[in-house]
Amino acid sequence: MVERAPDRLVRLLGMIAYLERHGGVPVEELAEQFQVSRRQVVDDVDTLWLTGTPGYWPHDLIDFDAAALEQGVVRVTQSRGMTRPLRLGTREAIALVAALRAMRESLVAGLDPDRLAVLQSVLHKLTTATGEAATIVDVRLAADGAPAVNAAVGAALQSGRRLKLDYVTAADVAGEREVDPLRLVTGERRTYLVAWCWRARAERLFRMDRVLSAEVLDVPVTEHPRSDHEDTFHPDTDAELVTLELESRARWVAETVPVESVRNRPDGSFEVDLRVVDPTWLRHLLLQIAGDVRAVRPRSVAVDVAQIARSALGAYDVTAPGQPAD
Amino acid sequence: MADPIPPAERLLNLVIALVNTGSRMSKEQVRSTVAGYGDAASDDAFERMFERDKDALRDLGIPILTVTGRGHGDDIGYRIDQDAYAMPQVDLTAAELGALSLAAQFWQDRSLRTDATRALTKLRAVGSGPEAGDLVAGLAPRVPAAGAALGPLLDAVHAHQAVTFSYRAASTGEVRTRVLEPWRLLVREGGWYVVGLDRDREAARSFRLSRIEGPVRGVGPAAAFVVPAGIDPAAVLDSRRAGTSAVAVLAVRPERASALRSRAVTGAIRSSQILGDLPDRDLIRVPYTSITAFVDEVVGYGDAVVVLEPRELRERVVARLRAAAALDPLMGAPGLPAPPGVTPGRPDQEEVSRRG
Incomplete structure (x- = not known):
């Protein structure tokens, strides 16, 4: 993907600010610092070298130590005053601070004291630097392990x-x-x-x-072949297609389960198509939303779930199997 | 003519020129002296280029000040004040940059991801050295995407500006226009929510972002409201979702429901709690906080788990099982009318309608 000009500008300014504080920095280290390729660092230096104040005579331009660069070390000799690092924008601050907070709350169980201390200190530095923007987004992640x-x-x-x-x-x-x-x-x-x-x-x-x-x-642990599947569940396209017709109250199904398609109806009810790999999963889902299901296709799925429910009702001894709901 | 100057280079030249200018630069000076603007083919093209660049710089947190001369009104110039864009003094260790790098991957949402990535680039400039990744080895927090409503809502919460949007109520499926003073955005189980004052209802309400249909638009001026003192916006959402804390008594088939068993607590089970004829079952006590979630969980075990107490939980599980049993029309009761308020969908021979 082609990098957007504003993103590149932020890195160009960031590099000068970084170099100003660190003196000569090897190309590899600069690449690692900004998580780009060495080639990109060289391109960035070439661009910086051409910029400066109007006139653009040699003494107007941002300048580097050419001899050091021959040795693979980047050293700024003239920065045209561009040494101050950029402040975070409001949304930028929100995005990072909310993420750090949620990480601190949710990962705390899996973190040892040293790692927790790092999260605390970076959060403190960031909120100090960015102010009240920090409270705009509040994220709570699952904490479902013992x-x-x-x-x-x-x-x-x-x-x-x-x-x-x-x-x-x-x-x-x-x-x-x-x-x-x-x-x-x-x-x-x-x-x-x-x-x-x-x-x-x-x-x-x-x-x-x-x-x-x-x-x-x-x-x-041993090295294993890297799987290319993602961390979220994506059902197979050749798995069984099941269609559910649901009351509006069950809208969360369309929002949280990977569905193939959703068709809304004027009265608020809707249909979803699901690809089902694991019948156990579908049974659980249908038992959860049973009160809001208008119809199921194919029929065998409904028969299966109803059978499980009747057997459970038998255990409750409150209604004979097959007796109509009231 | 030489190759056109790339946009990033032109933007950088503009920043350097406006930071270093004695007092201000006029638009004409920008066009004739700053490298990159000479490429503009016409007056209009230059105007568009300059306006776009000003917007881009503002988005990056580099505001361009408009300075009017004392003499006549049309004597307008521009400059950039470094104090307005500079980050306050901050130093970050390699380990802290590692934590930030993880935080930047936190969002699935494209606009938040872009913001976080750009913020990380800015912070790398004040890092002591390349990030240390071992701090966060193996941890991968993931927050779902929020969709198009998020950006305008973030801006409105920050600016304290009211918004309006179309919202599909889950209870009825009805789509209505809402006017909201947005206080805070929250991510909870199930996704993104915005909490605020619903102006028509004159009460605090929460809205799920995925049920907002169409665009979110600002209404009226910024700084139009304050979040009332003494109200915790998160509590508006959380209180609705929080339950009581109760303990269920369950009769569980041997070897089954290990996940429930692992959460069991000790405590005496009165013999009167043992109802029905359920031989060979283990009786366990399992605490829960949300009755809805617990019903969902217990129902999933079918006949392997029977709720003995409390009564409300038992009744809700039974009601759910009855609804599930009725999914099979052959075993249901033909001829029963559809429940009130429900209009059956188009009849379809393949379909299995609930309650026949």
Whole structure:
């Protein structure tokens, strides 16, 4: 993607300010500092070299130590007064401060004291520098793992060691497995551990609220082939297509579940198409929203869920199977 | 003619010129002396270029001051005041830059992501050295995208300006125009919300951003309201979602519902709580805070988990199961009318209508 001019301008000004404070900086280090390629650093220096005050005679221009640059070191000799770092804009401050706050609140369980202290100090520096913009956005992420589990997973991720998990699947089957932890993905709804599962010999997502216990093993993690799947769930396009016709109250389904399409009706009800890989998941969903379901296609899905419900009602001994709802 | 000067270079030349100018530069001086503006093919093209650049710089936090001469009114000039754009003194360690780098990846939302990335570039300029990544190894917080409503709402909350938008109420599906004094934006389970004073209802309300349809527009001037003292905007949303704290008594099939069992607490279970004929079940006590969420969870276990107490929870689970049992029309009661207020959709032979 072509970089936008304003983004490049911010980096150009940032580089002069940085160089002004650090003297001569090797090209590689400057590239690492601003997370761009070495080639980009050289291009940026070339651009800076051509800019300056009107007239653009040699003494008007931003200037670098050419001999040092031959040796791969960038040193500014004339900055035309452009040494002050740029203040954060309101939205920029909001975006970073709200993110840091939410991280502090939600990741605290997986953080050791040293890492927590870093978050605290950067948050303090940023709020001091940006003022009240900080309170405009308030993010609370899921905190759905048990504290001991969160602590073990955090420690294993940081030290790069294998975990033994006692995990219960969506189908309610509990079992032990050893995993090499890769990432802890914390969303606003749930937290997932992305890990290489030694039992499945593949990368898997583990819901933190279904990890019953976690133990850090004294075994370092091994390198695994990188999976290209993302951290969020994207159903297969050849999975079964299920259509639900729902009352307006169940609108959250269209908003939180990956749906293929949504069709609104004038009376507020709507239809969603879902690709369903895991029948257990669909059963749970339908049991959750049963009161707001007008229709289900294909019919076999409705029959399946109704059967489970009748069997559960039997256990409650409050109504005979098949008796009409009232 | 030489190659045209790239936009980033032109912008930088403009900043340097306006910072270094003695008092101010007129538009004509900008056009004739600042490298890059000579490329403009016409007066109009120059005007557009200059206006766009001024806007771009303002968005970056580099305001261009308009200075009027004492003499005649049309003697307008421009300059940039470095004190207005400079960041207050701050130094960041490599570890702190690492934390910021993680924070910049926090948003899925494109506009927030752009803002956070740009902020990070600015902060890298005051870092002591390249960021240290090990601080945040393996942590990947993710907040869902908010959509087009977010940008205007952020600006309005900051400016204390009222907004108007079309909103689809979840309870009725009805779309209505709302006028809101927005106090704060929140992310909670289920996504983005804005909380504020609903001017028509004259009460604090929360709105889900995903239910806003069409554009969000500012209404009236900035600084039009203050967030009332003593009101916590987050509480407006959270109180509606918070539940009580209660303990359920559950009869669980052996080997099942380990996730519920792991949250069980100890405590005596009175024999009177054991209702019905449920042999071979384990009785456990599980605390919960939201009855709605707990009903959702328990129902998912089907007949493996039976609620004994409290009564309200039991009744709600049973009601839900009855609704689910009625999804199969062959077992339902044919001929029952549709519930009041519900207009059935078009009949379709493939469809299985609820309650037949």
